[in-house]
Amino acid sequence: MDCGEFEKPCDPNYFESALLYIKKAQVLMKDKDYPYIGKESQNGSCCINMKKCVHIHNLRYKGITSEKAMATSVEKRGPIPFAMRVNTCFFRFSGKGIFDDCYCCMTGNGTHAMTIIGFGHENGLDYWLIKNSWGKKWGDDGFAKIRRNIRLCGIDHYALEVKFQ
Incomplete structure (x- = not known):
């Protein structure tokens, strides 16, 4: 900035x-x-x-347009930047559990950029592990899990794979 x-x-x-x-x-x-x-x-x-x-x-960078390709990129190259639609309910997310509030995304008119740092599976649900820029008071010490493989909040609309030496 x-x-x-x-x-x-x-x-x-x-x-x-x-x-x-x-x-x-x-x-x-x-x-x-x-x-x-x-x-x-x-x-x-x-x-x-x-x-x-x-x-x-x-x-070099290129857009990634599917959650499968996003997972492959994270697995092979590490963290990737992404953006998704958000609303006040996302701002207030405590970080407990996996965020999967589709209604929150549908009513949101804002977009927020973050970083996907990993992914996993918990209690029968696939999730992305994300790092936010709002500090340690948001989510779980600045991190959160977001439901994966359901295109939640347009998460697959704007993600990038970045390569450099």
Whole structure:
């Protein structure tokens, strides 16, 4: 948020803008060195420390349009960014159990970007393990399980597979 000119950083279109910025800059900071705080820095400037940067080369990305392909990407390459429709009921989700409120998604007019970090099966249900950017007070310490393989909240409409060296 500090280093790019992003008006709506949680909008799905942000993914491509952010990736184009990273492709141009060819560097990223590790979370431990430049943690995400959910707002611009106080001085409003980019605070990259080049000595602590990870250099990125050959950045490529493509859209993923099925939950099966999303699972394959997570399994082979690791976390993937995605966006889904959300409403206030998602904002209030405690993180207990698996989120599967289809009605919440149908009434939501907002879209929120997050990261899928894994997937699994629990109590007869497939789920995605996601990391949110709202901090440790949301969900289960900033993480949640979302029902998988039912296209919940349009989760398969905007996911990306990112590759780089």
